[in-house]
Amino acid sequence: MAKNVSNKTIDNVTIRFAGDSGDGMQLSGGRFTQTSAVVGNDLSTLPDFPAEIRAPAGSLAGVSSFQIHFSSQEIHTPGEKPDVLVAMNPAALKVHLKDLVPGGTLIVNKNAFTKKNLTLAGYEDDPTEDGSLVDYYSTHFIEMGKLVTNACEGIDIPSKMVDRTKNLCALGVLFWMYDRPLEPTIDWLNQKFKSKPDIIEANVRALNAGYNYGDTAEIFTTRYIVEKAKLPKGKYRNMNGTLASCLGILTAAEKSNLGITFAGYPITPASNILHTLSNWKQFGIKTYQAEDEIAGIGAALGASYGGALGITASSGPGIALKSEFLGLAVMTELPLVVINVQRGGPSTGLPTKTEQSDLFQAVYGRNGEAPIPVIAPTTPGDCFFATYEACRLAVKYMTPVMVLSDGYLVNGSEPWLIPDPNKLEDFKVEFARENDDEKFLPYKRDEKTLARNWAIPGTKGLEHRIGGLEKQDITGNVNYDSDNHQKMVEIRAQKVANIANELPKTKIFGEESGDVLILSWGSSHGACRAATETLLSENLKVGHASINWICPLPNDLGEILKKFKKILIPEVNTGQFRQIIRAEFLVDAIGLNEVQGKPLGASKIEEKVKDLING
Amino acid sequence: MVDKPILKKADFESDQAVRWCPGCGDYAILAQTQKIFPEITTEKEKVVFISGIGCSSRFPYYMNTYGFHTIHGRAPTVASGLKISNPDLSVWLVTGDGDGFSIGGNHLIHLLRRNVDLNVMLFNNRIYGLTKGQYSPTSEQGKITYSTPMGSLDYPFNPTKLALGARGAFVAKTIDRDLKHLQSMIKRASEHRGTSFIEIYQNCNIFNDGAFSELTDKETKSDRVLKVEHGEPMIFGKENDKGIHLDGTKPKVVTIGEEYSIEDILVHDETDAFIGDMLSNFTASDTFPEPLGVLYCVERPTYDDMMVDQMKQAEKNTKGPKSVNDLLNAGDTWEVK
Numbered sequence: 001m002a003k004n005v006s007n008k009t010i011d012n013v014t015i016r017f018a019g020d021s022g023d024g025m026q027l028s029g030g031r032f033t034q035t036s037a038v039v040g041n042d043l044s045t046l047p048d049f050p051a052e053i054r055a056p057a058g059s060l061a062g063v064s065s066f067q068i069h070f071s072s073q074e075i076h077t078p079g080e081k082p083d084v085l086v087a088m089n090p091a092a093l094k095v096h097l098k099d100l101v102p103g104g105t106l107i108v109n110k111n112a113f114t115k116k117n118l119t120l121a122g123y124e125d126d127p128t129e130d131g132s133l134v135d136y137y138s139t140h141f142i143e144m145g146k147l148v149t150n151a152c153e154g155i156d157i158p159s160k161m162v163d164r165t166k167n168l169c170a171l172g173v174l175f176w177m178y179d180r181p182l183e184p185t186i187d188w189l190n191q192k193f194k195s196k197p198d199i200i201e202a203n204v205r206a207l208n209a210g211y212n213y214g215d216t217a218e219i220f221t222t223r224y225i226v227e228k229a230k231l232p233k234g235k236y237r238n239m240n241g242t243l244a245s246c247l248g249i250l251t252a253a254e255k256s257n258l259g260i261t262f263a264g265y266p267i268t269p270a271s272n273i274l275h276t277l278s279n280w281k282q283f284g285i286k287t288y289q290a291e292d293e294i295a296g297i298g299a300a301l302g303a304s305y306g307g308a309l310g311i312t313a314s315s316g317p318g319i320a321l322k323s324e325f326l327g328l329a330v331m332t333e334l335p336l337v338v339i340n341v342q343r344g345g346p347s348t349g350l351p352t353k354t355e356q357s358d359l360f361q362a363v364y365g366r367n368g369e370a371p372i373p374v375i376a377p378t379t380p381g382d383c384f385f386a387t388y389e390a391c392r393l394a395v396k397y398m399t400p401v402m403v404l405s406d407g408y409l410v411n412g413s414e415p416w417l418i419p420d421p422n423k424l425e426d427f428k429v430e431f432a433r434e435n436d437d438e439k440f441l442p443y444k445r446d447e448k449t450l451a452r453n454w455a456i457p458g459t460k461g462l463e464h465r466i467g468g469l470e471k472q473d474i475t476g477n478v479n480y481d482s483d484n485h486q487k488m489v490e491i492r493a494q495k496v497a498n499i500a501n502e503l504p505k506t507k508i509f510g511e512e513s514g515d516v517l518i519l520s521w522g523s524s525h526g527a528c529r530a531a532t533e534t535l536l537s538e539n540l541k542v543g544h545a546s547i548n549w550i551c552p553l554p555n556d557l558g559e560i561l562k563k564f565k566k567i568l569i570p571e572v573n574t575g576q577f578r579q580i581i582r583a584e585f586l587v588d589a590i591g592l593n594e595v596q597g598k599p600l601g602a603s604k605i606e607e608k609v610k611d612l613i614n615g
Numbered sequence: 616m617v618d619k620p621i622l623k624k625a626d627f628e629s630d631q632a633v634r635w636c637p638g639c640g641d642y643a644i645l646a647q648t649q650k651i652f653p654e655i656t657t658e659k660e661k662v663v664f665i666s667g668i669g670c671s672s673r674f675p676y677y678m679n680t681y682g683f684h685t686i687h688g689r690a691p692t693v694a695s696g697l698k699i700s701n702p703d704l705s706v707w708l709v710t711g712d713g714d715g716f717s718i719g720g721n722h723l724i725h726l727l728r729r730n731v732d733l734n735v736m737l738f739n740n741r742i743y744g745l746t747k748g749q750y751s752p753t754s755e756q757g758k759i760t761y762s763t764p765m766g767s768l769d770y771p772f773n774p775t776k777l778a779l780g781a782r783g784a785f786v787a788k789t790i791d792r793d794l795k796h797l798q799s800m801i802k803r804a805s806e807h808r809g810t811s812f813i814e815i816y817q818n819c820n821i822f823n824d825g826a827f828s829e830l831t832d833k834e835t836k837s838d839r840v841l842k843v844e845h846g847e848p849m850i851f852g853k854e855n856d857k858g859i860h861l862d863g864t865k866p867k868v869v870t871i872g873e874e875y876s877i878e879d880i881l882v883h884d885e886t887d888a889f890i891g892d893m894l895s896n897f898t899a900s901d902t903f904p905e906p907l908g909v910l911y912c913v914e915r916p917t918y919d920d921m922m923v924d925q926m927k928q929a930e931k932n933t934k935g936p937k938s939v940n941d942l943l944n945a946g947d948t949w950e951v952k
Binding site: 034037038040184228231232233234235236237238247250251253254259261263280281282283284286288290291292294295296297298299300301302303304305306307308310324325327328332418419421456457458459460461462463464465466467468469477478 | 629631658659660661662663665668675676678679680681682683684685686689691692693694695696697698699700701703704721722725922925926929930933935937939940942943944945946947948949950951952
């Protein structure tokens with residue numbers, strides 16, 4: 001007998017998958033994301049995993065999670081409190097239950113609630129038995145272990161492997177609840193396990209088992225429909241920040257005809273950039289796993305000296321090691337792109353968590369007067385544009401450029417309108433050539449940009465020497481003269497400042513003037529934009545300016561700041577950008593600062609703005 | 616290799632005034648390098664000298680080739696990146712015992728391990744010169760310096776042994792005062808594909824004068840220096856009557872004449888790792904002469920060549936997206952109308 005199921009259309013949902021590190025939660029989340037993207041929702045994701053590769057099974061430390069916020073509207077954040085929590089074991093329940101919205105949906109893998117797992121999670125009584133959950137949440141205790149065991153009967157694989165398909169079972173339940181197709185996941189399984197038909201079969205059966213459970217179990221009475229989002233027209237794909245950065249590099253290579261040498265040292269959360277690029281040798285991208293962080297940037301700079309574009313990526317602790325080389329790149333005026341995927345600090349800090357606390361390090365973290373351009377992508381997809389621009393301007397201005405990304409951006413994803421490379425800014429490269437009429441002068445500059453010539457070894461007649469000692473203006477010879485030093489310090493600073501002349505106008509979202517300007521940089525964009533939308537819908541006089549370029553700052557920013565009574569700068573640090581803005585513009589900017597290893601939530605920003613307006 | 620030199624020594628001299636202390640061994644090394652380079656290349660625009668920090672690292676400024684004076688210890692990293700991006704170049708790395716073995720020790724061993732095709736000239740004066748006289752990682756234990764008034768406690772590195780231990784495929788040693796030998800080692804290094812490592816004993820007449828005088832003084836040098844050459848017996852001494860004899864696996868110094876004949880003297884085989892190791896051990900010993908020459912040399916595929924191969928292979932075998940546009944549009948896509 002068909003059960004009675006009602007369909008309910010809703011605007012947006014936040015789901016959190018949580019389980020043991022070995023439970024495959026990143027995979028479940030990833031597949032749910034991909035499917036939601038393909039059905040046309042707008043979405044934003046937040047993977048969260050422990051720094052330990054395999055923390056003891058069942059322990060609180062070993063809990064891994066993946067949050068996805070998807071919607072029929074345009075959205076900007078991965079959501080704050082989940083509407084649905086999938087807890088694959090007691091530890092996951094213990095860690096994440098506090099975030100679930102009151103009355104939210106709780107889906108639990110009942111089979112994992114063994115005495116041992118309960119003890120590991122610190123539960124004295126089984127919360128699925130003692131009634132402590134059912135009163136507060138819409139609970140579904142599903143014996144997923146049993147479901148997959150039954151489903152996989154007859155497949156000749158070890159029971160351990162069968163048990164590992166639980167994540168697909170959970171995914172199947174969610175697919176039923178939100179009326180999503182199974183085909184994209186089945187296609188993906190077929191592709192991924194091509195040579196292992198038994199594994200494909202087991203996973204597909206587990207997925208179906210979950211889906212059918214939703215379909216038949218009496219406890220599920222409502223399915224939720226989240227319609228397609230009304231996004232701008234065009235072709236989309238789901239995009240994470242790592243892939244976007246790499247595609248930005250590749251597009252830069254294609255448009256400039258430059259060789260790319262990427263040299264780096266493994267570090268969380270930047271390593272995936274090295275991995276991705278290492279698979280693109282067919283596009284002429286050379287990758288080099290160096291012996292340490294210093295060697296990574298050194299090899300990248302050597303490559304740039306040789307006429308390729310040298311690129312390196314790291315995170316805060318690695319950037320610290322690279323800083324002497326950044327100084328050399330400033331002094332020798334060679335192009336170089338350094339991607340800093342920020343994580344929680346100081347020191348080793350929170351390797352797998354996100355933070356925006358390397359801003360000062362990026363802008364100031366070198367000895368001497370050593371300014372470098374710093375660009376911060378605002379969303380996962382924006383990593384493409386920011387990285388492309390970093391490459392282009394590094395070459396145009398002959399300077400190292402830092403891309404200030406973060407863990408949230410590289411691991412998070414969003415629907416991405418695939419760009420047409422032909423519509424990006426032109427990227428032309430001219431190497432210096434021998435000129436019979438005049439002697440080659442390594443530090444002679446372009447009048448407009450102040451960039452020096454890129455004269456690469458192998459070019460006849462241009463033999464010259466460069467290095468870290470102060471350069472004489474124009475000749476580039478070693479020079480210790482005091483006036484020359486003053487002049488060179490000023491030229492290097494002016495060169496970076498000149499980039500501001502070609503930056504696009506700063507767009508203000510919402511009110512062009514009014515009570516509060518929310519000023520964000522980098523990945524705080526999403527929460528600030530979401531908060532602004534809400535505040536505008538409440539008729540508050542609020543605007544949002546989202547900054548890509550930290551150094552140099554946009555030329556029009558000073559004027560924008562004057563148009564608002566108050567300036568609020570939310571950021572995931574203790575107020576670094578705020579200090580820069582205060583120092584630069586002498587405005588009494590107010591901070592909203594959190595350092596909790598996760599991106600800001602929109603609701604706190606909304607509250608803060610209301611406080612500022614009211615008080 | 617150049618059949619007929621077209622460049623002259625002067626072509627390799629830059630217009631910069633040389634600023635080492637008068638009497639420094641670096642002058643000799645610079646002059647011999649400039650002298651031998653016409654025999655190494657006819658295209659000086661393809662030559663790049665890269666250095667770190669220290670007295671020796673000023674070297675690139677004085678060579679009229681491309682040059683990059685980088686930062687302390689890191690020259691191998693820049694040189695590796697340069698060679699990878701531009702494999703046509705002839706890349707030379709000039710470093711010292713502090714730059715190469717102390718602050719840059721990690722990079723140097725990894726360079727040797729990878730076998731990137733470039734040449735290392737390590738000037739070993741067993742002292743820090745540019746920072747005014749502190750002991751270095753090759754200084755003898757007990758060295759009295761500004762930073763070690765009661766004598767240094769560290770045991771020194773043995774550079775050629777370290778290079779061999781790091782899988783160096785070309786390891787040679789020479790000395791600033793033996794001009795012809797110095798030239799010949801630089802030439803040999805240039806002919807070797809892979810990382811060529813030459814340790815050059817160099818006198819710092821200000822802070823460590825006479826560190827190698829035994830090897831250069833007329834009275835002592837013949838008895839203290841063993842010039843090794845591939846295929847030649849290991850003979851030394853004023854009268855050319857001393858040699859290295861292998862007694863089982865143990866080398867010993869013997870006199871040719873009564874008990875031992877020339878037939879008993881070990882013939883150098885630079886492709887033999889055992890002999891290379893043995894010769895590198897002589898350095899630390901009082902009983903054996905100091906071996907100068909190519910201690911070890913074998914051909915081994917270079918990192919840069921293998922990288923080029925992988926790039927070609929990837930281009931040939933890739934089944935996936937071929938253009939950037941394909942890649943941008945890869946994966947699951949959907950259209951919003």
